[in-house]
Amino acid sequence: MPDAIAYDLQGDIAILKAQNPPVNALGHAVRQGLIDGIERAEREGARAVVIHGDGSTYFAGADIREFGKPPQEPHLPDVCNRIEASPLIVVSAMHGTALGGGLEIALSTHYRIAVPSARMGLPEVHLGLIPGATGTQRLPRLIGVDKALDVMTTGRQVGAQEALDLGLIDRIEDGAPGVNGLAYARQLIDEGAPRRAVSELPAPAPIDWDATYEAVLKRGRGQISPAMCVRAVQGACELPFAEGVANERRIFRELMDTDQRQGMIHAFFAERAVGKLPELKGVEPRPVAAIAVIGGGTMGSGIATSALMAGLSVTMLEMSPEAAEKAKGRIAGNLSGALKRGKIDQAGFERLTEQALTLTTSYDDLAEADLIIEAVFEEMSVKKEVFAKLDAVAKPGAVLASNTSYLDVDEIAAATSRPGDVLGLHFFSPAHVMKLLEIVVADKTAPDVLATGFALGKKMGKVSVRAGVCDGFIGNRILSHYRTAADHMILDGASPYQIDAALESFGFAMGPFAVADLAGLDIGWAVRKRKRAEGLHPQARDSSYADTLCEAGHFGQKTGKGYYDYVAGPKARVPNPEVMPLIEADRAAQGITPRDFTDAEILRRYMAAMVNEAARVVGEGIARRPLDVDVTLLYGYGFPRYRGGPLKWADMEGLPGLLDDIRAWAAEDAHFWQPAPLLEQLVAEGRSFEDLNKEAAG
Ligand code: 3HC
Ligand code: NAI
Secondary structure, three states, X not given: OOOOEEEEEEOOEEEEEEOOOOOOOEOHHHHHHHHHHHHHHHHOOOOEEEEEEOOOOOOOOEOHHHOOOOOOOOOHHHHHHHHHHOOOEEEEEEOOEEEOHHHHHHHHOOEEEEOOOOEEEOHHHHHOOOOOOOHHHHHHHHHOHHHHHHHHHHOOOEEHHHHHHHOOOOEEOOOOHHHHHHHHHHHHHHHOOOOOOHHHOOOOOOOOXXXXXXXXXXXXXXXXXXXXXXXXXXXXXXXXXXXXXXXXXXXXXXXXXXXXXHHXXXXXXXXXXXXXXXXXXXXXXXXXXXXXXXXXXXXXXXXXXXXXHOOOEEEEEOOOHHHHHHHHHHHHHHHHHHHHOOOOOHHHHHHHHHHOEEEEOOHHHHOOOOEEEEOOOOOHHHHHHHHHHHHHHOOOOOEEEEOOOOOOHHHHHOOOOOHHHEEEEEEOOOOOOOOEEEEEEOOOOOHHHHHHHHHHHHHOOOEEEEEEOOOOOOHHHHHHHHHHHHHHHHHHOOOHHHHHHHHHHHOOOOOHHHHHHHHOHHHHHHHHHXXXXXXXXXXXXXXXXXXXHHHOOOOEHHHOEOOEEOOOOOOOOEEXXXXXXXXXXXXXXXXXXXXXXXXXXXXXXXXXXXXXXXXXXXXXOOOOOHHHHHHHHHHHOOOOHHHOXXXXXXXXXXXXXXXXXXXXXXXXXXXXXXXXXXXXXXHHHOOOHHHHHHHHHO
């Protein structure tokens, strides 16, 4: 194995090249290698040192895999301080991403040069941490408190040009970073440039710390680490450098011990693990350049937008030329949003809407498509008719996908003579924005068709999760269950507004009733009608207030009223006064005497229902691993990322206590609160969902 840091003395300039693929994370060997390299350069009489990364990037940060293990010396802040203290001129030559500890190393060097494509940032907040290797002390000294706080509290990546404008780097130069760094160091030596230590810059000007802390805390919806960046930066203003570093270290260590840190790091690795499936190993996806979308309503037009943005050509099939034009209008509306945000330019907008998009009403025009996604009405008979037609016209090897939310993909596949080519591609609304894609594997789906689904998801920038066939797959199946728990609590005495508030204060972006209003109450209504037609379990509780609301034409935001009234706009929701009387009538009709619920009980029941159904979904193999459920809920259902996902939350909360509660509630409703066999098994064996994730990883 090569040294983590390669040393090369070229004349009077030492080059330290990091060689720790894939991202040059600052693990123990790299940290030690940097110290050794600086010392050797000083010993061997070098006048300058250039630090750069081999492969695709400069350092992408501390080695996250070391977190939670006993820290090993040299610690990263000491490495940073040792680099800065060197009497030699130290230059960072950056490419790829200089993130977290990587940027902190760069801030400790005396000069910084980057290639135009380089990106840098302090993304520690996304891991539940603050920058912990002097970043909170050096960055505000270099670029001022406001800009430093913006970079740290958002964790956003800054491009090279912005970094230059901010004064974060000194120069942009195209070419090989090692070569650029060497030339820059040569020039600095020749010019007699001074050694510049950021820590020696004057302390930055203070701001209103308490007000800023509160504002950042509020923005984080319960996430603590961004707000703690404010406290660490306050230290940079109020304390001598070394004490500020010690203060930063203390906060960093405290955050390292939190559930939020565990949750966010779980989310980081889980979202990278979802695509790692044994059945995909060595399987080549089928090539996809041209796709077709059937049905250009809400979902079809969002899917088409996402595909166009990913560089695919799209044929949109609708029922009539008028409907096709409407779909085009929706797609153009979506793309004009991308134009406004600078994601495409005017020429790109015109190319996508006029050349890359073709409208049709004829199935014959789908003969060339590599992959076809159906997004028509949620009706099995309509879906089957569409798939039979696709079977007749699609070229051999074309992948045939359904965007169905709940329906049986096996039954849909059986409407064709090529079920191996069929799978579910379940996008989330709005499909050009939401990152989640459930890839639904039917009985006969061929492995390379599944691989094609994952490849398409990647191309579209989605986080793709494999799901098995059942009513609602992973996400909607679990949603149905915890929504039912919420409906039961309403019948028993809670209000939709109390439930939404309790869950929003847990960290959900929106409570379930606000979400229902956004999605359209007609969707749930259709599902309830279908389920009642199929026959409810005799012990299942039912309610009618939501149906009465729909019968009155209140479908949520799109009609201006649902659980809430949106008369003052979608954000300014107020409870709809018609709702509580409907609920009270429902309770009276069922002979229920309402009782009070605390927010804590609401949360506990809602989460227990979610975890219990999720355990069934994993136990039945609908989700391969607990982490697949976590990623689904994080990316498709507004679950707070800093809690890691429902099953990570359950592990941290304690599975035995959750099971005890479920068993206790079964006394009042044995049908709804049946403990999931997998949950019972894990508790009996003293194991966790994380153990299952680890077993699956091998
Ligand atoms: N430590 C350990 N492993 C890391 C890592 C890190 N900091 N960053 C990435 N990796 C691993 C990934 O887990 C993945 O492993 P796998 O192949 O086994 O799944 C591999 O590197 C490649 O990562 P990606 O798939 O994410 O590759 P991309 O090219 O899409 O993205 C990246 C590269 C932008 C660097 C992205 O990986 C990333 O954002 N990484 C995290 C960066 C970060 O958060 N840095 C701060 C760390 S905390 C810190 O520095 C604390 C300090 O202040 C003390
Ligand atoms: P929608 O009603 O907005 O759009 C359906 C479109 O399909 C309409 O434009 C209609 O003209 C067209 N259509 C119907 N039958 C057709 C046919 N035989 N041939 C060609 N076009 C036809 O519905 P929406 O919301 O876009 O849903 C579509 C599918 O996506 C459904 O299966 C739904 O369950 C699923 N879905 C919906 C989500 C949502 O939030 N709306 C989320 C994820 C999936």
